[in-house]
Amino acid sequence: MTATLNATGATTSTVGALIRTGVLAAVAASAATMVVAAVGHAAGVSLDMGGAPIPVAGFGVLTAAFSLIGVVVAALLTRFARRPRRTFVRTTVVLTVLSLVPDVIADAGAGTKALLMLTHLVAAAIVIPAVARRLAA
Template identity: 40%
Template sequence: MSVTSSQNPGARTESRSSLLTTRPVWLVGLLATLAGAVLTEAFALLMRAAGVPMEAASPGAKEAAEIPVGGFFGGVVFWSVLGIVLAMALARWAKRPARTFIVTTVALTFLSLAGPAVAPHTATSTQIVLAVSHVVAAAVIIPLLALRLSHVRR
């Protein structure tokens, strides 16, 4: 007598996906933010270890200031709160929340690249790391929230 198991290998993937698509938008946003912030901070630490100077200046500043360890993490969390609020508003009022979220956040990410590009008293290598860090955070957070928004029920 033989016993056969009918495990579906796709079921595990499906259950992970459903974890993202059935949770509240704010919770998916929080989890996406934490993942994006950790990955972005790890990228910054790797670049710091590679010798990229982590000093940048805001427009109008007379000199660059040290970007502290944890600064990238904090920046991602700060700006992602606005993204989560946007996602929640779109989930409630937008006709196509996922598409609207993607278009809006990709445009905002593109606009955010102007900050590092015009940062005075900042090494070019640091400007590049700052710009790439914006893309890293967006590449993690935007797809996860968009996936959740694609399952909003009307």
């Protein structure tokens, strides 16, 4: 009699948990960035960029989209990286820093730029640790 390990079932379960966690983190980050934008706007920070207003919901939509791209990256790293957690954290920190560059050069006031950068950092602070915890060290 021999025992076999069903690696496919274990991988599916791990990837499923990763995706569930990532989606929940994306929802939380989207809500958080909309709150940050709304509070900033209520405090008098303009949400205008290039002469056009950024809707508060736009913060949530873009946060969700890019967060879900991050979840896909994490799922791929689970399959292809030797150290998925380490690779994911390093990659997403670099991408977060790079995401600040357009905010710095945007056609917007200093307060608006700061608010945009804050929303990026808030989203990263929510999504990166949540997803990283689901990845193998």
